[in-house]
Amino acid sequence: MVTGTVTVDRYGVMGYPVSHSRSPVIHRLFALQTGQSLQYELLRVTAEKLEEAVRQFQRTGGKGLNVTVPHKRAVCRLVDQLSERASTAGAVNTLAFQDSEIFGDNTDGIGLLRDLVVNLGLNLDSANILILGAGGATRGIVGPLLEMRPRTLRIANRTLKRAEDLVERFERMGPVTACRFNVIPVSESYHLIINATSAGLEGETPPYPAAAVSEKTFCYDLSYGIKPTPFSIWARDHGAAHSVMGWGMLVEQAAESFHIWRGVRPDTKAVLKQMSISA
Ligand code: NAP
DSSP: OOOOOOOOEEEEEEESSOTTOOHHHHHHHHHHHHTOOEEEEEEEOOGGGHHHHHHHHHHTTOOEEEEOTTOTTGGGGGOSEEOHHHHHHTOOSEEEEETTEEEEEOOHHHHHHIIIIIISOOOOTTOEEEEEOOSHHHHHHHHHHHTTOOSEEEEEOSSHHHHHHHHHHHGGGSOEEEEOGGGOOTTOOOSEEEEOOSGGGGTOOOOOOGGGOOTTOEEEESOOOSSOOHHHHHHHHTTOSEEEETHHHHHHHHHHHHHHHHSOOOOHHHHHHHTTOOO
8 A cells, every 4th residue: 555645845934043933823823824734943043054054954845934133144145046125135034945946035124014004004104214223134124114205214223334334225215324323313203213123132122212212203123022022111111102013024024925935825914813912
């Protein structure tokens, strides 16, 4: 008697640290909802092991990966074909293995915008926007935010050079400037402040610019947690109008990755509800 072997398509998220990631739960919920058969793993990989780990995953039949902190930029060099948005960002958060080729895309920007504009109802036209952090996630969100035609978009970072590099990359797309956390002009009131540092992962609260927050400011933390993140507490304590964690972006960017891999678009609202997180 011949018994057939059922193979399940394998996906995963690579990062360091990565234990905080809720991507496996989200992709399991997407798979259940859309009737797709797949497994999704949590892969803790250091910078030194990144290439070896990606190649190994591909060699052993893996179909696709999400790439998270701190690998989004470094992984670009392993990609054979970059999407336009990943190429503009110079950062990748989604890999698809197609035959022997690696396709790289970036779904962070579309994920953030779907949450801000569709789920949360923000109008970014003519807004003053401040992004804290200039890492891989910021690379993915600056271009899509500039396409919303804000009045200003300032990138503040602990390491000024990294913020300046991003200004050089994106200034042809719109009004983007760079500074350190402590030199943000106090006369500027921000409509939207986005925390894109990874400081909260270590439970840290860097000296964020308190003067940038007013009672009209919407604060959005890319980081997320079951308990409020350090930045979301900081924003609330400084009188922000709203302080929201990045669950919605997480689900929206995951849905875009799922669509790239499986050709099916899951219902994100239903998944946010299942996770008991309101959009
Ligand atoms: P990354 O490439 O490693 O960049 C980290 C950034 O955080 C850099 O700007 C770094 O500043 C800054 N930073 C780290 N520790 C700091 C500290 N103690 N004080 C001040 N600044 C600090 O990471 P990433 O990929 O951009 O991710 C950033 C965060 O966004 C992570 O927490 C990640 O989980 C989250 N994220 C969430 C979503 C979502 O869907 N919700 C999507 C993408 C990312 P320097 O340049 O000075 O080192």
